[in-house]
Amino acid sequence: MGDDVLICRCKEVTEQEIRQAIDEGAYSVAGIKRRTGAGMGLCQGRTCQRLIVNILSGLTGIPAQVIERDTARPPVRPVKTSILLSLGECVDAGSGKGE
């Protein structure tokens, strides 16, 4: 792929920016996200996380299976605040990983 290929379409983050973040020390999906904003958009990394894992794995040599994924958090898809309020007990809370 070319360096200017968009990896995160929501935040328009290019492959080159992802590579630069890895050069700067990022070794996890969250590390890429905090340095570049990739995965912070409307889809919350649903599209780019797999691509980022592959780039990370290729450049760091860490096997893709063990690369730290971003913490999964609610909501699963964008939800209006008014709907969130009316959800009652059926909202499923995301679990943190002791960060």
Added chain:
Amino acid sequence: MRLNVDVAVIGGGVIGSAITYYLAKAGVKVVLLERRDICSGTSGACDQAVSMQTKNPGLVLEMALKSVQMYRHLSAELDYDLEFDQCGGMIPIENEQQLTIMKIFVEQQKNIGLDVSILDIGAARKIQPALGPKLVASTFSPMDGRVSPLRVAFGFAQAAARQGAIIKTRTEVRGIDIKAGRIRSVVTDQGIVNTNLAVDAGGVWAPRIGELAGISIPILPRRGQILVTEAVPGYIRGEIWSARYIVAKHHIEWVRQEDPVGAELGVGLSVSETAYGNLLIGGTREFAGYDTSTTPEALQAIVRHLLNIFPGCKDIHIIRTFAGLRPYTPDGMPILGPVEGIEGFVIAAGHEGDGVALAPVTGSMIAEYIAKGTLFPEISELGLQRFNQRAEMVASGSDEIG
């Protein structure tokens, strides 16, 4: 790894990165030791306010005022866009009781030198058209600002490296070697760092570093839950906190009457627009150990409070929720400076929700203290020993946890 340095800074959040930068700038040989990644803990899971109005009138507000002056030129100094914007801020007031409290608070802040006033609701709406119909007034200060805490941590760390600091991520501190009351080295899982000075900038994990040196540090993790919205640029102008946020921060007992559930979770509203137009909506102050889960009841309590103040937000979409841990201290002020009895152990932690605002001033003060021995009043008054001298404050703080 075997390093010989003058100072080992432990913790790669906004505070540790800032200290490392200012030390390197002063020509001190320094290593930053970070267990995971730069900005991977509290500094990567918080909001972005550089708030003046929420500060308790006193030392912390004085420090914040110095810090905001530093932020104005920091992007240029670090050659890194921190997304700082001194956008001003407001505290909408919901009722007469809150107004009474806020009048006192605002007067005290004015005496410290903060430019802040209370506007009637008509004047407030001219600045902030989205304010709801139930409000009675609002404060306004042009001094409040915002900054990306992610950019602050990375900006400081990268500039520190350019100044000659060694940055060691994925390096966990396992021991602190002390002989004859003086630090000799810091032991990590990657090797030994020979140094006579260690700075504990571990935030909510600072007590674990303290334990390695036999020091008890009264910091507790306090969870803050935050919601992120889709981009709605310009809908909310400047930084926002509710008067209940101020009351929850400084006098949580006053919230218990009107909203016992909200009070238990420490719910107070903060709203801040990121450089990309998303709103960060907080938050809670909960003692839940090191658990960073979000919970539906807290998220709903925050949203309920939001819609009371900004009813028009009902159609805005939430795209993400998250939680971070704030380093709570019993008196709400950070712990700064040397520790009696162990030469070479310096603490810079416990800023709770003020770390983003106070990072530059904390970094420069601690660095100047280490490099030149300058004993700022903040450092002499905010030392760990204050908790031994005033043990009763620790006791009253603990009551709040229950």
